Amino acid sequence: MLSALSCCALSFSIQRGIDGVLSTRLPQPVAAASIAFEITSVRGDDASLDRAARFFVEGFWAASTTTDTGGALTDRDRDQLAALQRDDMIARYGETVGARRLRSSLFVAEDPSSGAIAGCVGVEMALVDPSRGRVLSRAQSEKLFSDELNSMGARERGTYRKMSAAELTEALFPEYKCLALLANLAVAPAARGSGLGRRLCARCDEAADDWELPAIMLQVELANAPARKLYEAAGYRAVFADEGASALRVKPGGAELQLESVPSTLLLMGKGV
Numbered sequence: 001m002l003s004a005l006s007c008c009a010l011s012f013s014i015q016r017g018i019d020g021v022l023s024t025r026l027p028q029p030v031a032a033a034s035i036a037f038e039i040t041s042v043r044g045d046d047a048s049l050d051r052a053a054r055f056f057v058e059g060f061w062a063a064s065t066t067t068d069t070g071g072a073l074t075d076r077d078r079d080q081l082a083a084l085q086r087d088d089m090i091a092r093y094g095e096t097v098g099a100r101r102l103r104s105s106l107f108v109a110e111d112p113s114s115g116a117i118a119g120c121v122g123v124e125m126a127l128v129d130p131s132r133g134r135v136l137s138r139a140q141s142e143k144l145f146s147d148e149l150n151s152m153g154a155r156e157r158g159t160y161r162k163m164s165a166a167e168l169t170e171a172l173f174p175e176y177k178c179l180a181l182l183a184n185l186a187v188a189p190a191a192r193g194s195g196l197g198r199r200l201c202a203r204c205d206e207a208a209d210d211w212e213l214p215a216i217m218l219q220v221e222l223a224n225a226p227a228r229k230l231y232e233a234a235g236y237r238a239v240f241a242d243e244g245a246s247a248l249r250v251k252p253g254g255a256e257l258q259l260e261s262v263p264s265t266l267l268l269m270g271k272g273v
Contacts, residue, residue: 035111035112035113035118035191035194036112037109037110037111037112037118037119037191037194037196037199038109038110038112039107039108039109039110039119039199039200039203040107040108040110041105041106041107042093042105042106042107042108042120043095044090044093044094044095044106045094045095046086046090046094049086049089049090049093049094049106050082050086051108051117052089052106052108052117052120053082053083053085053086053088053089054082055108055117055120055186055188056085056089056120056184056186057078057081057082057085058078058188059117059119059120059186059187059188059189060186061073061078061081061250062078063188063189072252073250073252074252076257077250077252077257080256080257081250081257084257089106089122089184091139092104092106092122092124092137092138092139092183092184093105093106093122093124100138100142101142101145101165101168102124102125102126102138102141102142102145102165102178103124103125103211104122104123104124104125104138105122105123105124105207106120106121106122106184107120107121107122107123107200107203107204108120109191109196109199109200116188117188118187118188118190118191118196119185119186119187119188119191119196119197119200120184120185120186120200121182121183121184121185121186121200121201121203121204122182122183122184122185122204123180123181123182123183123203123204123207123208123216124137124138124180124181124183125138125141125165125178125179125180125181125211125213126138126140126141126178126179126180126181126217127140127141127144127169127173127176127177127178127179128176128177128178128179128181128217128268129175129176129177130177130217130239130240130268130270130273131240132240133239133240133241133242133266133268134176135181135217135219135268136176137181138181141178144173145168145172148172148173160172164212165178166178166212166213166214177214177215178213179208179213179214179215179216179217179270180204180207180208180211180213180215180216180217181216181217181218182201182204182216182217182218183218185197185200185201185218185227187200197230197234198230198233198234201230201231201234202234204216205271214272215270215271215272215273216270216271216272217239217268217269217270217273218231218236218268218269218270219266219267219268219269220266220267220269221247221264221265221266221267222241222264222265222266222267223264223265228267228269231269234271235271236269236270236271237269237270237271237273238267238268238269239268239269239270239273240267240268241265241266241267241268242265242266242267242268243265244263245263245264245265245266246261246262246263246264247261247262247264247266248260248261248262249261249262
């Protein structure tokens with residue numbers, strides 16, 4: 001559940017009765033063969049993340065490479081999905097007061113002639129246990145650090161103050177590694193096959209290098225063959241398969257948005273592991 005060429009299962013907080021307040025019909029990029037898409041880092045403000053969320057609805061949920069329900073999505077479905085997706089992106093990539101211990105970035109690719117978004121991808125620092133296929137999001141990882149450090153006295157806490165996230169992980173949670181986690185990858189149908197997906201993946205590699213992390217991971221459904229092919233071409237290999245996992249599916253056309261959890265095999269894939 002995280003990819004139209006995506007990667008990581010979304011964790012949504014489902015709120016019933018969300019009003020459809022976002023218009024999710026977006027301008028589409030033209031045929032992509034000759035376009036040099038411009039990839040930039042998105043500011044973590046609400047307006048920028050709204051726009052990225054609306055694109056993700058069209059690039060992932062409405063044009064999925066795993067399921068074929070996108071054509072049945074109503075405007076109301078799209079509006080409610082966009083609201084949920086926006087909240088998820090704010091939690092992952094939004095601006096916060098004070099510095100985060102674990103960093104994150106969201107990139108978008110735009111058609112320079114029309115300004116239409118043609119692709120997006122996110123990357124965040126997270127705690128991962130590759131041997132067990134366990135992945136904590138950036139927010140979950142931050143809470144783990146905060147709870148542990150807040151349980152210490154001031155003097156003990158001071159010994160960890162200047163450690164990097166990777167050093168802190170090794171010291172406090174040796175069962176985990178602090179790695180980069182690629183998520184929210186989606187490419188517009190008109191831009192697929194242009195190499196844009198691999199370029200977006202490469203931007204996440206660059207972020208991981210900037211953060212001095214040794215490896216980058218992602219999660220993808222086994223059933224999502226196009227996404228797996230992209231990741232394999234970008235150098236990822238499967239390191240763990242969770243056959244008891246679940247994925248979100250949209251049940252379109254109801255009076256209210258319905259997301260159901262269905263059984264799925266989830267692959268943990270990585271580079272540098």
